[in-house]
Amino acid sequence: MNILRTIGAIATGIVALSAVSAAQAETRVTFKSAKAASSYYQMAAQFAEAIKTGTDGEIIVTVEESQGSVQNVMEASVRPGNYVFTSPPALVGLAQAGKGAFEGRPTEKFNEVRALFPIPSxxxxxxxxxxxxxxxxxxxxxxxxxxxxxxxxxxxxxxxxxxxxxxxxxxxxxxxxxxxxxxxxxxxxxxxxxxxxxxxxxxxxxxxxxxxxxxxxxxxxxxxxxxxxxxxxxxxxxxxxxxxxxxxxSVVAYATTQMDDETAYQLTKTYWDQKSAMSSNASWWKGVTQEMLANIKGKIHPGALRYYAEAGFPVRDDQN
Structure with a gap:
């Protein structure tokens, strides 16, 4: 009986360790999108499902409702880790210059914002x-x-x-x-x-x-x-x-330099790999092309740049 109990305890421990290891291997990403009733919130939900499918659950994206792009950019200065948000490029430029709604706010954190990929305009x-x-x-x-x-x-x-x-x-x-x-x-x-x-x-x-x-x-x-x-x-x-x-x-998905290069690479690669499947369920994804990278003003995340170099996508020197 003692031997059976010991074997059972070992088996239980193995299962528990496996669960912990799986949880540790899972990368969590927060996606700050738009109002829940908007098409852009629907896009974020579709993106989250595509990332889960394309990475076999290794990256899990949680979608958060937002009141708009200004809020999304504002939170980029205080949100830690794998924070992804959507915004027109011009608004990010205003934040980095300390102008408009961002006047008087420290620009250092906003200067850490990096683009990942374009989404429907x-x-x-x-x-x-x-x-x-x-x-x-x-x-x-x-x-x-x-x-x-x-x-x-x-x-x-x-x-x-x-x-x-x-x-x-x-x-x-x-x-x-x-x-x-x-x-x-x-x-x-x-x-x-x-x-x-x-x-x-x-x-x-x-x-x-x-x-x-x-x-x-x-x-x-x-x-x-x-x-x-x-x-x-x-x-x-x-x-x-x-x-x-x-x-x-133009509307772009952004992260910050707090996101590690591998996560940014996997998000970007999976996004483009899954775009065809997303387009079959929602036609607005058909409007996204690699040429839309030209509409990104500012720096692209190094992890995303790695994918674009592999895929041969057009990237300007000023985006590096």
Whole structure:
């Protein structure tokens, strides 16, 4: 009996040690994303699942809700370890320069922020009902447009109307963006403006039930917006025969120098390896390409750089 008890105790100890070893081998990452109801929170959840699958559970990503990119960047100065967050590159640049919302805050910690990889951009869509005959921005004069309220798309759309000399020449609908598709179909509005990852669900819905034109920006107009170029390929939306050249606000996943190179390497490699699988479940991942690395301003994490060198992705000298 004593021998059996001894064997049992040894077996129990082995199991316990195995569990401890497994826990120690598991790398934990915190991903600070966006509001829980947003598409970017859904992207973070998809990313977390992809990393778990792609690393056989060796890296576990926990997604945290956020009130926005400013909060994400702010927390980068105080969060330890494997903290990953999303933000437009320009906002990180402001933090590192101590400007805007970051004025008066120590910049040393913000200077430790390093990019990992791009995620779907906030892409502008100017969607017009085809029967109103608008094919360029000049044609918006006298038309009724829904911008919505309080969103990036609404603020950006209003800015573009001003930039293109249309502020007092367009009638703005007071309806909410959530009503845009119905309002377009029943003729209450001539068009609406929305921003998000493409293909945008509300644009898909609008194009499915109504013939629409989605406006392209000229090179001059794009330069005026001071945003990045995004090309939405022909056929993305029902009835879309040509590429759409529009503006976008790039969004990037960042870490800090507190993340070790191996973890950054594995996160970056697995992200790109799993992108095809993620795209089959959510089409917004199709819009992410290696060329989007060019939109990253500032330094890329050494672990991520290791993967990009192996994969032959284009990286500038100033990103090293």
């Amino acid at each position: 906030l892409t502008m869509h100017f969607v017009m009902r085809a029967d109103v005959g608008v094919t360029d921005f000049a044609g918006l004069e006298g038309k009724t447009i829904l911008l919505g309220k309080g969103s990036f798309g609404a603020t950006e759309g209003e800015k573009y109307l001003e930039l293109f000399g249309l502020t007092d020449k367009v009638k703005l609908s007071e309806a909410e963006l959530s009503n845009a598709v119905a309002a377009l179909k029943n003729g209450q509005i001539d068009g609406f403006v929305t921003a998000g990852s493409w293909p945008a669900p509300n644009v898909i819905e609008a194009a499915a039930g109504t013939d629409v034109n989605i406006l392209s920006l000229s090179d001059e107009q794009l330069a005026m917006t001071k945003r990045d170029l995004t090309v939405i390929p022909a056929g993305t939306y029902n009835g879309q025969k040509d590429d759409i050249r529009t503006s976008s606000l």
